[in-house]
Amino acid sequence: xxxxxRLFFYLLLTPFFLWLLLLVILPHIDMLGIALREQTAPRxxxxxxxxxxxxxxxxxxxxxxxRTAIMSIxxxxxxxxxxxxxxxxxxxxxxxxxxxxxxxxxLIPFWVSELVRTYGWMILLRETGVISNALQWLxxxxxxxxxxYNDAAIMVGLVYTSMLFMVVPLVTVLExxxxxxxxxxxxxxxxxxxxxxxxxxxxxxxxxVSGCIIVFMMTLxxxxxxxxxxxxxxxxxxxxxxxxxxxxxNWELGSAFGILLxxxxxxxxxxxLKLTKQTLTSTMAS
Amino acid sequence: MTSTLIDLETRHVNKHYGDFTAVNNxxxxxxxxxxFSILGPSGCGKTTLLRMIAGFDEPDSGxxxxxxxxxxxxxPNKRPANMVFQHLALFPMMSVAExxxxxxxxxxxxxxxxxxxxxxxxxxxxxxxxxxxxxxQLSGGQKQRIAIARCLVLEPKLLLLDEPLGALDLKLRxxxxxxxxxxxxxxxxxxxxxxxxxxxxxxxxxxxxxxxKGSFEQVGSPSDLYYHPETAFTAxxxxxxxxxxxxxxxxxxxxxxxxxxxxxxxxxxxxPNDALQTGDLVDVFVxxxxxxxxxxxxxxxxxxxxxxxxxxxxxxxxxxxSTALLKETISNKxxxxxxxxxxEYSGLQKGQTITxxxxxxxxxxxxxxx
Numbered sequence: 001x002x003x004x005x006r007l008f009f010y011l012l013l014t015p016f017f018l019w020l021l022l023l024v025i026l027p028h029i030d031m032l033g034i035a036l037r038e039q040t041a042p043r044x045x046x047x048x049x050x051x052x053x054x055x056x057x058x059x060x061x062x063x064x065x066x067r068t069a070i071m072s073i074x075x076x077x078x079x080x081x082x083x084x085x086x087x088x089x090x091x092x093x094x095x096x097x098x099x100x101x102x103x104x105x106x107l108i109p110f111w112v113s114e115l116v117r118t119y120g121w122m123i124l125l126r127e128t129g130v131i132s133n134a135l136q137w138l139x140x141x142x143x144x145x146x147x148x149y150n151d152a153a154i155m156v157g158l159v160y161t162s163m164l165f166m167v168v169p170l171v172t173v174l175e176x177x178x179x180x181x182x183x184x185x186x187x188x189x190x191x192x193x194x195x196x197x198x199x200x201x202x203x204x205x206x207x208x209v210s211g212c213i214i215v216f217m218m219t220l221x222x223x224x225x226x227x228x229x230x231x232x233x234x235x236x237x238x239x240x241x242x243x244x245x246x247x248x249x250n251w252e253l254g255s256a257f258g259i260l261l262x263x264x265x266x267x268x269x270x271x272x273l274k275l276t277k278q279t280l281t282s283t284m285a286s
Numbered sequence: 287m288t289s290t291l292i293d294l295e296t297r298h299v300n301k302h303y304g305d306f307t308a309v310n311n312x313x314x315x316x317x318x319x320x321x322f323s324i325l326g327p328s329g330c331g332k333t334t335l336l337r338m339i340a341g342f343d344e345p346d347s348g349x350x351x352x353x354x355x356x357x358x359x360x361x362p363n364k365r366p367a368n369m370v371f372q373h374l375a376l377f378p379m380m381s382v383a384e385x386x387x388x389x390x391x392x393x394x395x396x397x398x399x400x401x402x403x404x405x406x407x408x409x410x411x412x413x414x415x416x417x418x419x420x421x422x423q424l425s426g427g428q429k430q431r432i433a434i435a436r437c438l439v440l441e442p443k444l445l446l447l448d449e450p451l452g453a454l455d456l457k458l459r460x461x462x463x464x465x466x467x468x469x470x471x472x473x474x475x476x477x478x479x480x481x482x483x484x485x486x487x488x489x490x491x492x493x494x495x496x497x498x499k500g501s502f503e504q505v506g507s508p509s510d511l512y513y514h515p516e517t518a519f520t521a522x523x524x525x526x527x528x529x530x531x532x533x534x535x536x537x538x539x540x541x542x543x544x545x546x547x548x549x550x551x552x553x554x555x556x557x558p559n560d561a562l563q564t565g566d567l568v569d570v571f572v573x574x575x576x577x578x579x580x581x582x583x584x585x586x587x588x589x590x591x592x593x594x595x596x597x598x599x600x601x602x603x604x605x606x607x608s609t610a611l612l613k614e615t616i617s618n619k620x621x622x623x624x625x626x627x628x629x630e631y632s633g634l635q636k637g638q639t640i641t642x643x644x645x646x647x648x649x650x651x652x653x654x655x656x
Contacts, residue, residue: 178373178375180371180372180373180374180375181375181377181378183342183362183369183371183375184369184371184375184376184377185377185388186342186361186362186363187340187341187342187362187363187368187369188363188368188388188389188392188436188437188440189363189389189392189393189440190363190388190392191363191392194392198377198379198380198388199377199379202379203378203379
């Protein structure tokens with residue numbers, strides 16, 4: 001009986017282990033191997049750190065790297081700032097039908113692919129686009145304005161794309177906060193701000209952190225949105241990786257970049273957890 | 287009569303939710319330093335009333351005054367009333383001491399003063415050494431005491447309690463009843479306690495308002511409500527009661543004789559508020575402990591003029607609260623009769639036919655309002 005249940009347990013775990021081994025561990029080990037070699041002659045490779053030193057020697061690479069990290073952090077913070085009131089409204093102010101309706105509205109943009117959504121933004125923002133035309137029609141500007149291909153456009157696209165992934169954990173965690181507790185805070189003399197600061201945000205912390213981790217990782221690893229909305233100037237690190245692998249056919253450098261991006265996201269997530277005194281387990285449980 | 291301070295007054299308070307009337311024209315005055323309970327079945331509007339006093343809901347009409355000041359438009363954080371929530375609503379993200387300190391911090395009291403008052407408050411509920419504990423480390427009774435200490439540390443004029451004992455197990459609940467009553471008389475703060483549990487209200491309160499369908503049925507001391515109920519609802523809701531419906535055949539000196547069915551007439555006190563006439567339908571109430579079991583059929587007693595024969599269906603042993611379940615032989619009505627554990631009735635058997643009798647003084651008749 002016991003042996004049988006143990007067998008069952010391992011059978012259930014098998015797909016998970018296969019996924020972990022084949023799709024996560026093996027590719028990364030291989031990528032690390034490629035990153036740590038240098039071509040000395042045709043089909044001749046030697047162990048070397050040259051790909052990593054290349055990264056630090058070329059300012060374009062590490063500047064893009066830093067820029068991507070900072071832009072991603074800003075995008076995450078913006079997403080949180082916008083998503084928190086929305087989530088609070090959905091979770092705490094609304095009841096019944098209007099609640100599920102609004103939640104559904106947050107979901108609707110995700111019925112189409114990210115590509116289509118991004119093209120939607122391009123239709124709005126481009127020189128001949130809706131906003132430019134509207135501004136001209138209103139007489140606010142004399143000629144067409146180009147709103148695409150700048151950092152603000154990238155930011156708008158990134159925040160829009162990430163919204164749902166912040167709203168879902170926040171709504172979940174805020175719904176678990178009993179109304180009594182909020183009322184008790186008011187009853188004891190708290191106002192809106194002190195209640196937010198002392199009660200709601202500490203309670204929502206696991207949700208905030210898990211939402212931020214998801215959004216940050218998605219943004220950092222995003223390729224499509226910065227590329228389409230930022231154009232040639234977008235300078236997103238994933239584009240560098242793409243260039244190395246596809247255009248330059250330099251798999252060694254591309255792999256090194258991939259490893260560096262993995263290290264970067266792990267480092268920032270770790271820092272974020274340390275700063276907010278959360279653990280990965282507690283945030284993922286929320 | 288000396289003028290007493292009124293801590294809370296409500297004047298013709300109404301609250302509607304759509305077509306539903308939650309609170310209907312409630313007026314009350316609560317004296318300073320009293321323990322006042324609002325007793326009613328769930329859905330009777332007592333929670334709505336309490337939430338309006340606390341400031342979480344605004345009445346549609348009427349006024350609420352705390353020590354003479356109108357509270358209309360005053361938000362909950364500005365009212366001199368604090369609430370102990372049904373599920374206590376302690377802040378799990380804070381330690382015990384931080385919970386108690388929360389209200390003082392909101393008032394910007396100096397840190398040293400906060401520490402002092404928090405320690406005093408914790409001492410006063412015998413939890414002086416629990417300040418650093420997490421809320422989850424406390425037992426049910428301790429949480430209860432912290433929830434009260436968290437309010438009392440603010441020295442409110444009113445302490446509102448929303449069925450806070452509901453979640454406790456029976457033993458602890460019995461214990462907390464006594465403790466709450468003693469705490470109230472020690473601190474002297476006016477307590478307003480809402481509950482659906484009559485024994486909580488009867489044990490703790492100076493005064494009780496019985497609430498039903500949004501309005502007050504009767505306000506009075508626990509013994510008043512118990513011995514002199516003014517409405518059929520109060521008679522049925524407060525304490526246990528056996529109930530018949532009968533039609534009045536004779537009225538004399540505030541006492542009526544009413545016929546339940548052929549061969550069964552009961553005599554009882556008429557509620558002074560009812561203008562009763564011969565032929566009216568009345569609800570007749572008698573408490574289980576007012577009924578005496580007479581073993582001997584023949585011993586007629588003028589005092590105990592209500593007398594019926596019953597068959598013992600079952601004996602429900604419950605220590606001091608043991609009762610006998612009887613079936614009255616004429617109307618087939620099931621009755622509960624208290625069974626004092628004095629050994630006198632130890633010979634009672636299932637299926638036995640006995641005679642029971644009770645005094646018209648302890649029988650209450652209320653006109654049936656159709």
